Amino acid sequence: MLPAVAQFKVLTSAMTGFVAASSPAPMPMASVALTLEARAVEPIEVPLFDVNHVESLTVVIGRDGGVTAATFGQLEHVMRCKVTNNEKPIAKFTLGMIADASDRYRGKTVELVSGFRDKASESKTSPHRAGRAIDFRIVGSEIGELRDYLWRHFSRHSEVGVGWYPSDGFLHVDARPGLKSIAWTLLNGANQYHPAWSTAATAPVTTRPTRSVGL
Numbered sequence: 001m002l003p004a005v006a007q008f009k010v011l012t013s014a015m016t017g018f019v020a021a022s023s024p025a026p027m028p029m030a031s032v033a034l035t036l037e038a039r040a041v042e043p044i045e046v047p048l049f050d051v052n053h054v055e056s057l058t059v060v061i062g063r064d065g066g067v068t069a070a071t072f073g074q075l076e077h078v079m080r081c082k083v084t085n086n087e088k089p090i091a092k093f094t095l096g097m098i099a100d101a102s103d104r105y106r107g108k109t110v111e112l113v114s115g116f117r118d119k120a121s122e123s124k125t126s127p128h129r130a131g132r133a134i135d136f137r138i139v140g141s142e143i144g145e146l147r148d149y150l151w152r153h154f155s156r157h158s159e160v161g162v163g164w165y166p167s168d169g170f171l172h173v174d175a176r177p178g179l180k181s182i183a184w185t186l187l188n189g190a191n192q193y194h195p196a197w198s199t200a201a202t203a204p205v206t207t208r209p210t211r212s213v214g215l
Ligand SMILES: [Zn+2]
Pocket: 114, 128, 133, 134, 135, 172, 173
C-alpha cells in the first residue's frame, strides 16, 4: 500500500498521460485541483489594481513568476513608471513573490503602489529602475503577517529585499541576484535595516513570537 502522497502522484501521473492521449476530452481535474499538492504547483490568479493609473486586471502568474506572452505585456504596461509612463519588464522572480503573496490571501486585491520607475530622481542603483522591485499592499491582509512570511520564505534561499512602509501601509519586494538579502522599515523618512520583525520572523519556530513584531 503506497502512502497517500505517493498514491496521489501515481494518480496525477496517470491523469497527465490521459490528457496527452485523449485531449481534448474533458478531464475530471476538479476532483484533484483542491488537493494541497496540486495547489502547490498551480499558477495563481492575481487580481491587480494599479492605484496610480486606476486600472484593474486579473492575471495568472506561475509560482516561479512565469507568465504567458500576453500577460507579460500586460504586466509591463500596468507597472510602468507613473511619472514618465515608460515601460520595462518586471523580473520573473519578483513576479513570483507577488504571486506567492497573492496566494496567501487568495482572491483579495493586490494594489500596485509602484513598479518600474525611471524618473530623473530615481537612484541609478534602484531596484525599481532595474525592473526588479514592486511596492504593493493586499487589501484585507494582515500586513505584518505577510511581511514576515515573505522575508522568512524568500530570504534564506534567494537574494531578496523586503521593505515595510508602515506610514503608507505597503510592502516592497525585490529580487537582487548577487547581493545579500536585506530587510528594512522606513521610519521617519529613513530606512532602518535589520529591523526586529525580520529577526523574529526567521527565528526558530520554538522561539518565534506568535504575533508579528513591530519595528
Ligand atoms: Zn519599493
